[in-house]
Structure formats: structure tokens, C-alpha cells
Amino acid sequence: MVADQWYDKNGVWTGSATILPDGKIVMLYTRSTTEAVQVQNLAFSANYSDPFLIDWVKYHGNPVLVPPPSIYKKDFRDPTTAWLTSEGKWRITIGSKRDKTGISLVYDTKDFINYEMLEGELHAVSGTGMWECVDFFPVSKTEGKGLDTSINGPEVKHVVKVSLDDDRHDYYALGTYYEKNGSWIPDLPEIDVGIGIRYDYGIFYASKTFYDQNKNRRVLWGWIGEGDSEAADMEKGWASLQSIPRTILFDNKTGTNLLQWPVEEIESLRLNDTEFEKVAVKAGSVVPLDVGPGSQLDIIAEFEIDKEALKKATGSNITFSCQTGGGAAKSGALGPFGILVLADESLSEQTPLYFYIAKDSDGDLKTFFCTDLSRSSKAPDVDKQIFGSYVPVLKEENLSLRVLVDHSIVESFAQGGRSVITSRIYPTEAINGASKVFLFNNATETCVTASVKIWQMDSAFIRPYSDDDDDKDDDDRKSSAPCFLLCPINYMCHVSLVFTSYITFQNLFGGSQG
Structure with a gap:
């Protein structure tokens, strides 16, 4: 996503992809305009048969969303994956704040071009500051598998996760989602979003999940920052990377926690x-x-x-x-x-x-x-x-x-x-x-x-993607080494490019919403 338009001159930032019923994929993501206004933009895959989804086409009418009048121009970012309502509309939430209260705004759309903002918020917590990289998804209370983002019902709890810009940590809470007014209420207010449980108590931020429909699992990616100096980063030539992908399940023993675990492919x-x-x-x-x-x-x-x-x-x-x-x-x-x-x-x-x-x-x-x-x-x-x-x-x-x-x-x-x-x-x-x-x-x-x-x-091995499986040397390598991302220092899928992580994971595990 090259910053080559007036609406993205100050940066191309976080977004989320949604798979539509016809198999096509749309992506909403945040950009900063020449006036430093955070806006939401739409893009389509240029080639849906490309398993890497490398090339994208920006919608000619971008931006499709601008900050509402009550929101400061630099506090409107990171749209979620969309989920379907019972009326057949797509719904998203976007992180923001009012004063020091972190909030997530809710929008409905039928075509990802025109949007209706719902009254109120999905959720808000005072004193938590700006909410970045909001994630919203269901977890099953009864089955040990992940759920599509649009699933709702009595056997489901919903997770709201936010990345707090003030302290650079990721927090989550479990609760109940009310589709009619687009709101969510935590099970336990004392461990609400931003004041309770964290995904990770170390260096881990700006995470998002997606649903892998091929293996019925919800997978979490997170950003691991550095703990050494900027000079060391310059010397090694890169900084920051992605965590090992983790599956997420509801912990039905505690009723208050999620369970994170490395994806089985690591084994x-x-x-x-x-x-x-x-x-x-x-x-x-x-x-x-x-x-x-x-x-x-x-x-x-x-x-x-x-x-x-x-x-x-x-x-x-x-x-x-x-x-x-x-x-x-x-x-x-x-x-x-x-x-x-x-x-x-x-x-x-x-x-x-x-x-x-x-x-x-x-x-x-x-x-x-x-x-x-x-x-x-x-x-x-x-x-x-x-x-x-x-x-x-x-x-x-x-x-x-x-x-x-x-x-x-x-x-x-x-x-x-x-x-x-x-x-x-x-x-x-x-x-x-x-x-x-x-x-x-x-x-x-x-x-x-x-x-x-x-x-x-073992150290990871990655080969260029090819549909041709007749190459003997290639087959020999496939049989002896798993197809994980290769990095100069780290053996698993720790990588220094978020986009590379995303497209390769899509290739490995079949792609999904998120």
C-alpha cells in the first residue's frame, strides 16, 4: 500500500480484511491525510487467485469514512474485520477516545462504501485513553474450536480486545454482545477492557485475530517490539517482528480467561x-x-x-x-x-x-x-x-x-x-x-x-510459492523441512514484516476472515 494519494500522504496504517460470501476479499484500513486526519479507506484484491494477495486496488472514492464531529481528527483508527448482522448488514468497530475515555465506535454498511454510524459505542472505559487495534470476536462456551466472526447466540461469549496507546499493552475482557443497539457489556466490570487481563505480560502489542475456516480455529498475531537500543537496531538492519501465531479458546474452567497456545504447525x-x-x-x-x-x-x-x-x-x-x-x-x-x-x-x-x-x-x-x-x-x-x-x-x-x-x-x-x-x-x-x-x-x-x-x-525453511509440485528437488525439500518463514535470527515464524507474515500464513493455512 504505497502512500501516493492525498488521503495517505502521512502514512498507511492498521486495517482488517473481510471475506465476502462470494469469496472476494475487501480490506478497510486507516490512513493519515495531508492534513493529518485519520480516515478509513477501502481496497480490493487485484487478483483473487493469487494465494499471497500481493496486489491491491484502492477504491477510487476513498476515503469511505472520516472522523465524526465529536472525535478529534487524530483519534480515529484501526477498523476491525466486519461481521454480519441478522439484518444482513456488515458491522465494524473503530477505536477512538473522548477525553481520557477509550471508546469503540460502531458502523453498519451494506457495500463497504456507504456507512451508518450507530448511536452510542460498542463499549467505553473511562481513564483508558486512546483505543488502538480494537478486535471483536466470539468464542464458544462449549466447544474447543474457534468461531467465525459473525457467529452469535446463547452458547457464545464475545471478546473485546484493545491496544492502549497510553501504556502500549493489549487488554481483553469477556462479555455479552447485544446486536440490536451494537453494544457489549463485560461479565465482570472490575476486569473490564483496559483495566483487567492482558493478552501478554511482556513485549506484545497491536495484535489482531482472524478465523481460519479450514481448521476451525481463531488465530492471534501480535507485534513483538525490541528491548535493545536504536543503534543496535540500525546495526542489524531491522527492528520488531511478529509473534508465533497462537490459537485462542475460551477457558471454561475459570470462565474469565482466554487460553492462548502456539499453533500446532510449530510442532x-x-x-x-x-x-x-x-x-x-x-x-x-x-x-x-x-x-x-x-x-x-x-x-x-x-x-x-x-x-x-x-x-x-x-x-x-x-x-x-x-x-x-x-x-x-x-x-x-x-x-x-x-x-x-x-x-x-x-x-x-x-x-x-x-x-x-x-x-x-x-x-x-x-x-x-x-x-x-x-x-x-x-x-x-x-x-x-x-x-x-x-x-x-x-x-x-x-x-x-x-x-x-x-x-x-x-x-x-x-x-x-x-x-x-x-x-x-x-x-x-x-x-x-x-x-x-x-x-x-x-x-x-x-x-x-x-x-x-x-x-x-529445526530452523525454518521457506521456498518460493509454486503451483508446480513436479520438481524433484523441491519435493525433497518439502519432505524434510516445514514451510515456515525464514528469518536471519529466529527459527520459527518470527518475522520483521507484518505483511509478509500475513500473506505467508494465508498460504500455509488456507486463509480466513480477519
Whole structure:
């Protein structure tokens, strides 16, 4: 989308595509005009038989939407995928704000050219500021599969997700959608959009989902920023990339959370695996895991806490938080404990991923999942925060963790994806073959038993798209390497171009709404 018209001179920004019943695709997206007014524009695919959807034609009557009178010209952006109403109209929502209240405006259209603005908003939350990259979609309360964006009914909850421009994080909430007036009400106002649950407690922003109709799943993409200096970005020649695609499901155990999980295709990159059954990790100990090079790994781990020790523990720190709790080196009665990744042999560099159980004077427990970057790199110009938050753990559940390690990126999924942390890590010592994995337990009053399975991961391979499958060399490569995006540093589909991510994912998984 080249910025070559008056209505896009100041930038071509976020948008969403919608598949129409006849199979054609339209795209609405935001642009900034020569007067710095944010407007919505329409484009059509120039070639619907092109699986990459590379070429697009701008609608000659752009822009199709301009900010309404009550909205400031720079606070009107990022239209969603459209969904069908019972009247046969298409409906979209667009992020905005009034003063410090974040809002999502709602429009109906029959042709994606002419629009009717509904009274009120889809939703609004005071104090949250500008809402960017709004996403709106249904999740099934009963079935473990994704849903088309237009689905509604009693067995469905709707998700509103926003990216807050003020703090650069993505928040979501579950609630009920009322089609008649185009409004949405959260299930729990205390964890409303922008003040409650985040998709990811690390570096993760501007995400959007789409529905993959071929595999009946909703897939999430998110933008991973950098944590090093601008000078380092200039030296390496690129900055920022896309996360591993994640499926999204409703967590019917908690009723308040979504479950995010890496798409199943990631497993095709797994090579040899090493398994460690019921490893005792005593209080104050570190246990090395011999898995070979630790820079490209898929890790699944489960931790059991001695129940008697849990009852007897005297620690009382229910006010714990990952950010202020002192990191992985700060010992408590029931934590921290977990895994060290991207660590060198001497542990001079290490990235702990850990649980911390806080216990109050009444014996009530609250579990936190954290990532500590304070010792992740010896480089001086690297952001070394401590990420994390509370994670729901139900009665009789063990603590579980899946970790994707990819050189400078770690994506961690706790409790089946109830809580996720994405980190950018820039080790100077713990690289390639010098990168190791350890279990650790810095708790003072409990032993932990860990069961861990670790796969080395293959580097991604991508070939130019071709309809000709007769080429023998090509077939040989297909059989030995999965068709994922190849990047100079990262082994999975971490890529530095959003558009490349989108079109290649369409090719791999068949395309979908979103």
C-alpha cells in the first residue's frame, strides 16, 4: 500500500480484511491525510487467485469514512474485520477516545462504501485513553474450536480486545454482545477492557485475530517490539517482528480467561527430544538439564509442590507482585521456582521463568507467573525488566509451563495459556551452543518436583510459492523441512514484516476472515 494519494500522504496504517460470501476479499484500513486526519479507506484484491494477495486496488472514492464531529481528527483508527448482522448488514468497530475515555465506535454498511454510524459505542472505559487495534470476536462456551466472526447466540461469549496507546499493552475482557443497539457489556466490570487481563505480560502489542475456516480455529498475531537500543537496531538492519501465531479458546474452567497456545504447525519443527521425569529440585538448588544447545527449544514442564510443605509453610506475602518482588533471586517461603533458559554454564547470564506462590495469614494461596530479565544479558543498552502477573490455578491443578526459546525471543505460556509472557533477550555469553537450561528452586520452605520434556527445534525453511509440485528437488525439500518463514535470527515464524507474515500464513493455512 504505497502512500501516493492525498488521503495517505502521512502514512498507511492498521486495517482488517473481510471475506465476502462470494469469496472476494475487501480490506478497510486507516490512513493519515495531508492534513493529518485519520480516515478509513477501502481496497480490493487485484487478483483473487493469487494465494499471497500481493496486489491491491484502492477504491477510487476513498476515503469511505472520516472522523465524526465529536472525535478529534487524530483519534480515529484501526477498523476491525466486519461481521454480519441478522439484518444482513456488515458491522465494524473503530477505536477512538473522548477525553481520557477509550471508546469503540460502531458502523453498519451494506457495500463497504456507504456507512451508518450507530448511536452510542460498542463499549467505553473511562481513564483508558486512546483505543488502538480494537478486535471483536466470539468464542464458544462449549466447544474447543474457534468461531467465525459473525457467529452469535446463547452458547457464545464475545471478546473485546484493545491496544492502549497510553501504556502500549493489549487488554481483553469477556462479555455479552447485544446486536440490536451494537453494544457489549463485560461479565465482570472490575476486569473490564483496559483495566483487567492482558493478552501478554511482556513485549506484545497491536495484535489482531482472524478465523481460519479450514481448521476451525481463531488465530492471534501480535507485534513483538525490541528491548535493545536504536543503534543496535540500525546495526542489524531491522527492528520488531511478529509473534508465533497462537490459537485462542475460551477457558471454561475459570470462565474469565482466554487460553492462548502456539499453533500446532510449530510442532512440525521439533527434532530430537529429551525427557526428565520427576526431578527433585530441593529448596535453594539449581539443577542442570543436559539437552545440548539451548537457543532453539520447545519446552513443556510441570511442577508439583509438596502438599504437606504447602500446608506447613509460614510465608505470608499475599501482596507480592512480579515487578516489585525482587526477581528470581529473592527467596520466599513458596517461591520462586521454575526454569532458567538462555543461561551460560556459570549462570552469569540467565533468564528465569518462574512461579511464586503467595500465602496469606488465613492460608489462602495466590500464584504468580513471572519472567526476570535483570541478568539476561551483559549488554549495557538492553531493557532488563521483570514481567508477569497473577495466574489462576484451580484446585488440584499442577503448575504447568510451555516455553518457546528462539535466540532473542522467549514466549512462555503458563497454565495451558491462561497467562503469557513474551520477552526480548539479548545474551552475549549464552548463545548457540553455550546456551543451557536449568531447573531452579529459590523457595525456602518447599521442595519442587519437575517433569520436563524438551525438543531441539529445526530452523525454518521457506521456498518460493509454486503451483508446480513436479520438481524433484523441491519435493525433497518439502519432505524434510516445514514451510515456515525464514528469518536471519529466529527459527520459527518470527518475522520483521507484518505483511509478509500475513500473506505467508494465508498460504500455509488456507486463509480466513480477519
